[in-house]
Amino acid sequence: MYQRLLKYLDKINDWRKQNISKNNFLILAAGVVGVMGGIASSILKQLTHFIANFLQNELHWEYKYYLYLFFPLIGILLTIIYIRIFIRKHKFQHGIPAILHNISRNSGKIDFHNIYSQIVSSALTVGLGGSAGLEAPAVASGSAIGSNIGRFFGLNYRETTLLLACGAAAGISGAFNSPVAGMIFAIEIILPQFSIPAVIPLLISSAFASVISNIIYNEPLFVLVAKDWVRDAFWYYLALGIIVGFYSVFYSRLNSLLFKKFNRIRNAYAKAWIGGICLGVLIALLPALYGEGYITIQQLLDGNFGSLLGNSLFSQYRHIGWALVLFGALSMLGKTFASVITMASGGNGGMFGPSVVVGGLLGFVFSFGLNQTGMVHLNVTNFMIAGMAASISGVMHAPLTGVFLAAEITGGYTLMVPLMIVSAIAYFINKAILKYSIYTKTLAEQGTLLSQENKDNGVLRSIKLKYILEKDFVILHPEDTLEGRRSDIIHTNRNVFPVVDTAGILTGLLFSDQLLEYLLSDNETDRYRLIKDIAQPAQKVIPVDMQMFDVMQIMDSQDLRVLPVVDLHNKYLGFVTKNSIFNKYRLNLKREGDYLQ
Secondary structure, three states: OHHHHHHHHHHHHHHHHHHOOHHHHHHHHHHHHHHHHHHHHHHHHHHHHHHHHHHHHHOOOOOHHHHHHOHHHHHHHHHHHHHHHHOOOOOOOOHHHHHHHHHHHOOOOOOOOHHHHHHHHHHHHHHOOOOOEOHHHHHHHHHHHHHHHHHHOOOOHHHHHHHHHHHHHHHHHHHHOOHHHHHHHHHHHHOOOOOHHHHHHHHHHHHHHHHHHHHHOOOOOOOOOOOOOOHHHHHHHHHHHHHHHHHHHHHHHHHHHHHHHHHOOOOHHHHHHHHHHHHHHHHHHOHHHOOOOHHHHHHHHOOOHHHHHOOOOOHHHOOOHHHHHHHHHHHHHHHHHHHHHHHHOOOOOEOHHHHHHHHHHHHHHHHHHHHHOOOOOOOHHHHHHHHHHHHHHHHHOOHHHHHHHHHHHHOOHHHHHHHHHHHHHHHHHHHHHHOOOOOOHHHHHHOOOOOHHHHHHHHHHOOOHHHOOEOOOOOEOOOOEOHHHHHHHHHOOOOEEEEEOOOOEEEEEEEHHHHHHHHOOOOHHHHOOEHHHHOEOOOOOEEOOOOHHHHHHHHHHHOOOEEEEEOOOOEEEEEEEHHHHHHHHHHHHHHOOOOOO
């Protein structure tokens, strides 16, 4: 049955190659990816909001509100249980960094289960109150769709990765109903390199996803028509961009710190309990942290500022302006902690949505706080939109995504100039301080990041030493005599000889010029010398797990072109040469070159 299926697929691919050009097929495939990505995003939103609505409105029980303390914990535990039971044969990967890792290390291959497992697990986490976003799971699901369609049709690395990016664009477009931002997100975040021909498939995929999402789930994220900005507010937008830029640095550093602390907890259930209880306490004190947080932002955009304190323990202070400012600041800080805790403790979601919420809250605190002084009157709605754009730009290092996403989801196209200003400033500050975004920091530390600015380093790190080992060297043993190995030494085209004992341990090296000098000597004693008596210790020995970038640094610093390689037990494996590194480097560089050139 399986063989029949493979033959059938081969026939389909043969027909496709003969009748449809590569570019046309990619556009058709991008449309399919867009439709499926839009369906996946819609199902994710429907399922999540069904769970949340059931718990908040349909479930009638006298003491149900006491469970709100435990809903996030329950959601994280159910997510872990679901992954362990249903995805146990595969490694489950969270978020956008996993997609970038698969592009750079796994030829753009994403396991099929991510199409549905990302939807189910994130719906459990966020629907039950986890303070995370649905956009990253939507991107992961869409990317899995694109990757598997590419593999199904036997496409090469660049074509598969392009369809993967189309799926990511569809995920953002479907989740936010923002097709332009979806396309730009794929260009800024997902594609390691970019060329103009890739725009058409991305546009098709993103547009189709937006249409499908509107048909299935016709509820806009925010309902708003922004007002035009005034030039007198220019300096305030400038100040907001600076503040958000530095806050995005704090957000990124907090993300790294909390993930490291939670990773020290080996037991997944213990991690979930700690994270879930922390979330429950935070949500009890700051109800705006429950779930995605978009409802709170919508109410603030509508001018209902008192809603920030409406369902909290401090609701009696909702008519006091400075109390709203303080509570807004606490909610912003709490959302930052809650989103990271949700992810670090085992929940599935993303930082995209929380970045939007945190930026909106910061814009509210900034503008509404200044208004309370009576010295100025700023448009709170406009500054919240600007805060969203700046936050996305700083945290994700995606300024264009921030500008167009904030404009599309709020109808704030009249604010394009302020959005560009705050996004550029926030991006510049975060990039200058951290260099890597919240998505790429870990990958950069692991040496698996592909980026245009660090392309040589990235390509070198993508080369595995074990795959370019050269083993056709004549191995000499310590007890061998030169005369006994005369034929092997003379007829090899290699000029270096590893000396290996009976246990396979590398004990030294010999070079052809030295050996030939002894073999051609008139002194019979020289010709019958033991190898162990003339072997020299290796100048440098390389472990097989060393990064290729470090290998090249050693070769360059010590002016070497060949180095012996051993395993973790110092057993000889072969040699690595500069020629083999350069050949593999050129192949990888070509493979990871610009799309559709």
